[in-house]
Amino acid sequence: MHHNTYQQEDKLLLAVDCIIFGFDKKGLKILLVKRNFEPEKGKWSLIGGFLKKDENLDEAATRVLHTLTGLKDIYMEQLYAYSKIDRDPAERTISVAYFALIDVASHQFEGLQDEDAHWFDLKKAPDLIFDHNEMVQKALARLRRRALNWPIGFELLPEKFTMRQLQALYESILDKRLDKRNFINKINAMDVLEKLDEKDMSSSRKGSFLYRFDADKYHVKVKEGFSFRI
Amino acid sequence: MHHNTYQQEDKLLLAVDCIIFGFDKKGLKILLVKRNFEPEKGKWSLIGGFLKKDENLDEAATRVLHTLTGLKDIYMEQLYAYSKIDRDPAERTISVAYFALIDVASHQFEGLQDEDAHWFDLKKAPDLIFDHNEMVQKALARLRRRALNWPIGFELLPEKFTMRQLQALYESILDKRLDKRNFINKINAMDVLEKLDEKDMSSSRKGSFLYRFDADKYHVKVKEGFSFRI
DNA sequence: TCAAAAGTGTTCTGTTTACACCCATGG
DNA sequence: CCATGGGTGTAAACAGAACACTTTTGA
Numbered sequence: 079m080h081h082n083t084y085q086q087e088d089k090l091l092l093a094v095d096c097i098i099f100g101f102d103k104k105g106l107k108i109l110l111v112k113r114n115f116e117p118e119k120g121k122w123s124l125i126g127g128f129l130k131k132d133e134n135l136d137e138a139a140t141r142v143l144h145t146l147t148g149l150k151d152i153y154m155e156q157l158y159a160y161s162k163i164d165r166d167p168a169e170r171t172i173s174v175a176y177f178a179l180i181d182v183a184s185h186q187f188e189g190l191q192d193e194d195a196h197w198f199d200l201k202k203a204p205d206l207i208f209d210h211n212e213m214v215q216k217a218l219a220r221l222r223r224r225a226l227n228w229p230i231g232f233e234l235l236p237e238k239f240t241m242r243q244l245q246a247l248y249e250s251i252l253d254k255r256l257d258k259r260n261f262i263n264k265i266n267a268m269d270v271l272e273k274l275d276e277k278d279m280s281s282s283r284k285g286s287f288l289y290r291f292d293a294d295k296y297h298v299k300v301k302e303g304f305s306f307r308i
Numbered sequence: 309m310h311h312n313t314y315q316q317e318d319k320l321l322l323a324v325d326c327i328i329f330g331f332d333k334k335g336l337k338i339l340l341v342k343r344n345f346e347p348e349k350g351k352w353s354l355i356g357g358f359l360k361k362d363e364n365l366d367e368a369a370t371r372v373l374h375t376l377t378g379l380k381d382i383y384m385e386q387l388y389a390y391s392k393i394d395r396d397p398a399e400r401t402i403s404v405a406y407f408a409l410i411d412v413a414s415h416q417f418e419g420l421q422d423e424d425a426h427w428f429d430l431k432k433a434p435d436l437i438f439d440h441n442e443m444v445q446k447a448l449a450r451l452r453r454r455a456l457n458w459p460i461g462f463e464l465l466p467e468k469f470t471m472r473q474l475q476a477l478y479e480s481i482l483d484k485r486l487d488k489r490n491f492i493n494k495i496n497a498m499d500v501l502e503k504l505d506e507k508d509m510s511s512s513r514k515g516s517f518l519y520r521f522d523a524d525k526y527h528v529k530v531k532e533g534f535s536f537r538i
Numbered sequence: 539t540c541a542a543a544a545g546t547g548t549t550c551t552g553t554t555t556a557c558a559c560c561c562a563t564g565g
Numbered sequence: 566c567c568a569t570g571g572g573t574g575t576a577a578a579c580a581g582a583a584c585a586c587t588t589t590t591g592a
Binding site for chain 1: 554555556557561562563564565
């Protein structure tokens with residue numbers, strides 16, 4: 079309709095980069111790929127790609143993650159737009175970072191080998207290209223804030239989990255030990271979990287009850303402005 | 309160096325839009341302009357413009373605000389990137405929103421008339437073009453969260469202010485009344501304000517002491533992870 | 539002298555923290 | 566029968582909320 083309206087304005091490359099945190103029994107991990115193209119070929123990087131004309135940023139992040147890892151139906155959240163002029167030495171690129179937290183065990187993926195993607199222990203992750211280290215730091219800060227103020231949206235959790243697993247997750251995110259009685263009391267007070275009849279028998283002889291997020295209760299409370307706090 | 313690396317990727321228009329909240333004795337306001345170009349010419353909009361090749365997003369936001377209002381040295385914070393495909397009917401544009409909160413009285417500006425920019429009472433603001441209403445809602449939510457968890461960074465406040473003004477600001481942001489004794493006690497407990505010997509005599513016969521943020525104390529506390537809470 | 543806003547503490551209540559023992563089960 | 570991790574309650578400390586009167590001074 080108004081094809082020439084913005085004709086004289088600059089057009090630029092737009093990328094998305096995904097900070098994928100994973101957790102398993104041993105703690106928090108991060109998913110990185112070895113770059114197989116220039117610049118910085120062979121170095122470790124976040125999973126990333128360019129935004130196309132016919133998709134929005136959320137779609138691009140989803141597509142990029144899926145293409146490089148086979149992962150699908152991952153809830154991702156937009157983090158921040160990075161725009162330093164020389165952040166990518168090859169060409170001016172603005173990158174919008176996204177982050178997610180997933181359960182490593184319940185998201186086994188193809189494609190990992192081809193693309194040289196690996197889970198790294200968060201504390202032992204290698205140096206990353208460009209401003210990717212900065213992105214990871216910001217994502218971690220955001221994850222901590224989320225974790226402190228909400229019961230980490232069930233989007234970010236496996237369907238069923240034990241209280242001990244949930245506590246272990248919180249302990250890795252916050253990087254400190256929590257008292258199990260206080261933890262359970264607080265979580266229960268929030269009243270957004272459903273206790274199942276099943277037990278997870280893998281971690282002890284007694285077994286540990288499984289819980290599930292009650293999405294309805296959770297969303298109602300979020301809408302009411304209920305303020306959770308660990 | 310690697311000029312052809314990303315050759316086949318799409319390039320797009322990138323805009324910035326600024327949500328400028330202002331406060332004065334009568335409450336929270338928002339700064340809007342009447343668009344003087346197509347599309348949506350004549351409708352109210354946030355202050356916005358396009359990102360240029362040779363500047364980063366923060367610089368673009370600063371430039372755009374300065375060009376349209378004459379306002380300078382305003383601390384702005386990046387909010388979110390909006391990328392719906394048809395958000396601007398004229399041409400595909402991704403917009404990164406920025407927000408700021410300023411003291412209306414201490415930022416008188418030229419340029420307002422030319423550009424048809426006006427302060428609107430937040431509650432009486434007109435409908436905005438594109439997805440600008442959504443941006444304002446998100447900015448408000450962010451502002452409230454900021455206000456609840458920090459003593460609204462001194463970046464967002466005029467240099468000198470009275471406790472009553474600070475309380476009035478909080479009351480407009482949170483849209484509820486606060487108890488003045490509790491408010492003052494909490495603010496004092498944070499220990500980031502410096503009480504001056506001056507009084508503001510404009511609002512009462514007795515006069516009201518002026519305070520100033522102590523930037524050093526404040527930054528030290530923020531770095532230590534001190535958690536404020538109103 | 540009085541009207542109008544500023545300033546000031548205490549009690550009560552609810553939330554958060556610290557803390558230790560019994561339970562169930564598989565091997 | 567015992568080793569391992571799972572589950573449970575209470576008391577003390579602290580933080581948040583409710584609440585009313587005195588002070589200052591310009592008109």
